[in-house]
Amino acid sequence: MMKTFIQKVLTDADYQPARLLTILRALQAEYQHIPIDAIDILADALNIPRTQIIAVVEFYSFLHLTPQGRYDILISDSITDRMQGKENLLGYLSSALKVKAGQVRDDGLVSLNNTSCTGMCDQGPAGLVNGHALTKLDRPRIDEIAALVEQQKPLGEWPPHLFAVDDNIYKAGLLLNGPIENGAAIQATYTRGINNTLEELDRAGLRGRGGAGFKTAMKWRFCAEEPSEQHFVVCNADEGEPGTFKDRVLLNSHAEQVFEGMTIAAAIIGANQGFLYLRGEYLHIFDKLQAILQQRRNAGLLGANILGQGLDFDIEIRLGAGAYICGEESALIESMEGKPGIPRNRPPYPVTSGYLNQPTVVNNVETFLAVAKIAIEGGDWFASFGTEKSAGSKILSICGDCSRPGIYEYPFGVSIEQILADCGASNVLGIQVGGPSGTFISNQEFNRQLAFEDLATGGSFIIFNNSRNILEIVQNFTHFFAHESCGFCTPCRVGTALLKKQLDKIIEGHGSAGDVVELESLCQLVKSNSHCGLGQTAANPILSTLQRYPDVYEKQLKSISYEPGFDLDGSLEIARRMAHRDDAAAHLSQVED
Amino acid sequence: MSGTINIDGQNIPFEEGQTIIEAATAAGVYIPHLCHQPGYTPHGSCKVCTVNVNGRNCSACTFPAVEGQTIVNNSAELEQDRRRMTQMLFVEGNHFCPSCEKTGNCQLQGVAYHLNMLDNHFPHFFANREMDASHPDILIDHNRCIFCNLCVRASREKDGKNVFGISGRGINKRLIINSDSGQLKDSDIDVNDCAAHICPTGAILIKRTGYQVPIGKRIYDHHDISEVALMEEREHGK
Known part of the structure; x- marks a missing residue:
């Protein structure tokens, strides 16, 4: 039985080891885990070591070596979900289904756990059931879900409102306002000439929209100049930064234009194959995107000899499986090759040696969207918006404490004040700009502007009002x-695990004066020595709040010179339980008063 | 093609394709390291070899030497960071040097001596890790694994096998064995494989050899790891 199923999955994947993640996702969906026998069959069939398969399964949050429930429910644990009452709902769901978070119920019907931000921050609290997005969770919906699970109703028969995902576009700018006609940008590229189109992108001053802001035309030129038989175009839709969801909306409503931008990239760098790496959390738009790709093939906009211009190019969608790190371009490429998403050493950069060690361009969804529009309107048009160093517009995902969370597009250079006014935020304490890896700004900084030269962001914009606790925010991010x-x-x-310990120690009230100094020096160590952007920014939530609100940390400290790193009395709990004692002598005070 | 880089004020020649650590070693300049071993694909994970290149921190074992680089290797700041990262490795696993048969021959310990590490500084994780004594000749004590990946590379690149792999994510990393049972005895490792001898710590040991050289007469009991590494690794470069 299993063998037949695996054969089918392998055939669908054309026995490509690079498609390991796709194969494992199919097995996980079928068997709620990756059975050990399947690992052996796959290792043989794909001619890869068993260790690679195990390493991949253990790396990605959505793959498991032990069975999960037939209904595997994950609740998004982003700070915005928490602000919308997630903790309370998780408890409610847990008692309704009689299963604790992190566990599988004894009958194997259901499992429950937390998961990192699912990108539904404007319609949370959110979750996933067998990978499909659940939104706007509240008690009535949880009652409904619990009942459906107990009735063992197949997911296809669950009422659609549970899975409804809204775009919530509140402010459209130069990109969202004028979507292009299908094929128009490719046509414009060939009419103008490929080299001239690259010139236009250069003139546009377009910089990568994922956050790092590398000049797109320069990246593409480097890649085009690499002598190689094969080049690849990759669209990074692994939108994992907590508080970001604009790529989900772009792919839901403007996928044609994104694919068109990728096709232009293919024409410029000389690629025949492109990939959309879609985060696993966005499974709900997978079928829709596949259908769009098929329509484009039918219309001669993908496939052989596109628009009669001699360009052969197609796009394959690869789904992630729950790993934030895969948003880092070289980790994403590793993941596309069927490996754990571990960032590569650089140099070489992907433009020289990317997917299958071939020259590869990796860009964000929004970058490709902009490219298609620039191909039609020209570079000067784009550069006339924004600031000198940050041309064009930025599409923001705004969430948190405001009355209209959703998608907003602004020309670069817009002030924070303006954004807050538009989305209906008042009584604001501060804003996390660019997600946890970005910067926390206080309400003294609202005259700052959104631009690469001031506050850069990949799109995440989380607003906190004065009722919020800074340390809870920092703790969630850390x-x-x-x-x-x-x-x-x-x-x-080790450093991020130590940061977590050290911050928890202070927040739980076991910190003394030296602990904040130690926390800060640990932050600097992790920031300046880590291999990739994740480690280099992991301490930002602590550092940016320590700088702005030192008093918040100090208030947590005890006024003694030394406080042990653990709860002395708490550590005796097991001993007390074993000895059936709970008298005064079985307790220790943390410090001599 | 060749050129010159400058490390701590000293001009050092390099050849095209050399990494910073390779050029430094050839010139007799020691840069502390754990996951690097000449002749193996550079890994760049332990970060103990972090140097400052033109104002930016880089791993000397993976970063190519390029004409005109100004590199800081010895500075109080780098020394402090390297010490802290070594301490991280000590608290992450369970390292009890006095009772470990690798003591005195252990590179982790040797680097710690070199960096004048006098305590563990950070709170311990007390990780629950296992031993694999299943193989007749080779012992694995996971408590001492630092995920340097050398055994993985040795098995793949030198032995033409794939006995080891690193699995898991974040602080839950673990060394895994390529066999049905997951045990070493069922893998195709041989006691003469490079992978059985490459471990810089006491995580992979050859059975019945532990005390052939008495404690006190071992490598780092008498020589700083910088001397030993330079001697062995320059030899390799020739």
């Missing part, structure tokens, strides 16, 4: 990084 660290390098693997 735990997130420890959870998502790939574990490759020492300073990030």
Whole structure:
């Protein structure tokens, strides 16, 4: 039985080891885990070591070596979900289904756990059931879900409102306002000439929209100039930064234009194959995107001899499986090759040696969207918006404490004040700009502007009002990084885990004066020695709040010179239980008063 | 093609394709390291070899030497960071040097001596790790694994096998064995494989050899790891 199923999955994947993640996702969906026998069959069939398969299964949050429930429910643990009452709902769901978070119920029907931000921050609290997005969770919906699970109703028969995902576009700018006609950008590229189109992208001053801001035209030129038989175009839709969801909306409503931008990239760098790496959390748009690709093939916009211009190019969608690190371009490429998403050493950069060690361009969804529009309107048009160093517009995912969370597009250079006014935020304490890896700004900084030269962001914009607790925010982000660290390098693997311990110690009231000093020096160590952007930014939530709100940390400290790193009395709990004692002599005070 | 880089004020020649650590070693300049071993594909994970290149921190074992680089190797700041990262490795696993048969021959310990590490500084993780004594000749004590990947590379690149792999994510990393049972005895490792001898710590040991050289007469009991590494690794470069 299993053998037949695996054969089918392998055939569908054309026995390509690079498609290991796709294969494992299919097995996980079928068997709720990756059976040990399947690992052997796959190792043989794909001619890869068993260790690689196990390493991949253990790396990605959505793959498991032990069976999960037939209904595997994950609740998004982003700070915005928490602000929308996630903790309370998780408890409610847990008692309704009689299963604790992190466990599988004894009958194997259901499992429950937390998961990193699922990208539904404007319609949370959110979750996933067998990988499909659940939104706007509240008690009535949880009652409904619990009943459906107990009735063992197949997911296809669950009422659609549970899975409804809204775009929530509140402010459209130069990109969202004028979507292009299908094929128009490719046509414009060939009419103008490929080299001239690259010139236009250069003139546009377009910089990568994923956050790092590398000049797109320069990246593409480098890649085009690499002598190689094969070049690849990759669209990075592994939108994992907590608080970001604009790529989900772009792919839901403007996928044609994104694919068109990728096709232009293919024409420029000389690629025949492109990939959309879609985060696993966005499974709900997978079928829709596949259908769009098929329509484009039918219309002669993908496939052989596109628009009669002699360009052969197609796009394959690869789904992730729950790993924030895969948003880092070289980790994403590793993941596309069927490996754990561990960032590569650089140089060489992907433009020289990317997917299958061939020259590869990796860009964000929004970058490709902009490229298609620039191909039609020209570079000067784009550069006339924004600031000198940051041309064009930025599409923001705004969430948290405001009355209209959703998608907003602004020309670069817009002030924070303006954004807050538009989305209906008041009584604001501060904003996390660019997600946990970005910067926390206080309400004294609202005259700052959104631009690469001031506040850069990949799109995440989380607003906190004065009722919020800064330390809870920082704790959520710090735990997130420890959870998502790939574990490759020492300073990030051990450092993010130590940051979590040290911050928890202070927040739980076991810190003394030296502990904040130690926390800060640990932050610097992790920041300046880590292998990739994850480790280099993992300490940002602590550093940016320590700088702005030192008093918040100090208030947590005890006024003694030394406080042990653990709860002395708490550590005796097991001993007390074993000895059936709970008298005064069985307790220790933390410090002599 | 060749050129010159500058490490701590000293001009050092390099050849095209050399990494910073390779050029430094050839010139007799020691840069502390654990996951690097001449002749193996560079890994760049332990970060103990972090140097400052033109104002930016880089791993000397993976970063190519390029004409005109100004590199800081010895500075109080780098020394402190390297010490802290070594301490991280000590608290992450369970390292009890006095009772470990690798003591005195252990590179982790040797680097710690070199960096004047006097305590573990950080709170211990007390990780629950296992031993694999299943193989007749080779012992694995996972408590001492630092995920340097050398055994993985040795098995793949030198022995033409794939006995080891690193699995897991973040602080839950673990060394795994390529066999049905997951045990070493069922893998195709041989006691003469490079992978059985490459471990810089006491995680992979050859049975019945532990005390052939008495404690006190071992490598790092008498020589700083910088001397030993330079001597062995320059030899390799020739």
